[in-house]
Amino acid sequence: MGETLGIDLELEAQEKSVGPFRADILCKDIGTGSWVLVENQLERTDHSHLGQLLTYASGLEAVTIVWIAARFTEEHRSTLDWLNKITDESFRFFGLEVELWRIGDSPAAPKFNIVSKPNDWSRSVAQAARAIDESELSDTRLKQRSYWDAFHQALDKAAGPVSGARKPQPQSWMGYSIGRTGFNLGAVMIRPKRQIRAELYIAGDLAKSFFHLLQEQKQAIEQELGYELDWEELPTRRDCRISVYMTKVDPEDERDWPRQHEWLAAKVNDLHRAFLNRVRELDADEWQKERQAGGATGQEATEI
The missing domain is CATH 3.40.1350.10 (Trna Endonuclease; Chain: A, domain 1)
Structure with a gap:
């Protein structure tokens, strides 16, 4: 949907x-x-x-x-x-x-x-829905907000390009600007899978095109970072992400937060340094022309 x-x-x-x-x-x-x-x-x-x-x-x-x-x-x-x-x-x-x-x-x-659909479907919503009252926050939401509050302190301590001067939210992720509409850096906790993730999230109608243009630079980017990334095209969705994971961790274990936050801060800052200029220089027309020249193959869908 x-x-x-x-x-x-x-x-x-x-x-x-x-x-x-x-x-x-x-x-x-x-x-x-x-x-x-x-x-x-x-x-x-x-x-x-x-x-x-x-x-x-x-x-x-x-x-x-x-x-x-x-x-x-x-x-x-x-x-x-x-x-x-x-x-x-x-x-x-x-x-x-x-x-x-x-x-x-x-x-x-x-x-x-x-x-x-709305007459102007692309218009932005003028005002978010009313703020969640403190009494409505579950224990999980409160723990998530505390997690990001501590993470932002780690970001400030790291003194990298990504600032921790943001209001922590009672949710499973936090997003940070990288200077271009449709692109965001993200820090994510995935409690059921016992993972945390740093990512470059690419949204919008041109997400796939931008993703493939960046993927063409995969070797240079990973060599610059010193580690491999997960290039997640998300074929069933419009958006894409490029990410790195820490596994076998418990985001609810406050004793382990300093280690998790140090890792997340380092990786979010790494992604900012590696992708900032590359994202700014992306030209989707280049990929679209290559795609059209190469033709398209597919399998017809049948209604049941």
Whole structure:
């Protein structure tokens, strides 16, 4: 769904209370920090779900609302179009029809078709959803915020190009600028896999093109760093990342935080030094021309 909408999403909650109702899925737009509420309806759209969407919109100050259904009636599609027209830029309404598709012998996968979207889809949300109240933070979220607070102290101590002068967030990642839209350095904790990760994250419609241009410099970059990177094209997603991992670690073990943070600070600064100028000099037209000249091959998708 995030790939279809062009939004990088992080799951926040299921069955989230909004007034007397419960939203099916609550996500966070990683790019803006704003809420994305998803209402699922595995049948034709009806007035009851439309009323719930309006309740969600009134219950939050700024939100993207996604209505997923097997089929939209013309009346409900036109209603979403009207809502996008009359509301200010704090709100975005999307209508998605879901299908199942199979490529060759692969397992069936959902395919989303956009039937309604904001008039100016690329506009930025003016204001993130209301800040999370301290009382609403779980123990996990509080621990995450403490983790990044300590990490920022390690960044400042390292005195590298990446500054720790940022407000720690109660989430599993932190992002840092590298001077070009669509590119961010990231520090990530992956608690279920007992990993932490430093990365260059590449987002946007040209992410694949930029990724391949950087990959052509793989040998020089890794030689400069002195270690290998994971070049993750993420074929099922729009975005890509280039990363390095520390494994067999427990981000919840505060006694081990100094070691983890020293490693993360070193790697985030390494990536900044290695990629700063390379990112600025990227020209996607170069890769697009090479790709078009080489032709394209693929396998047709069949609907089931």
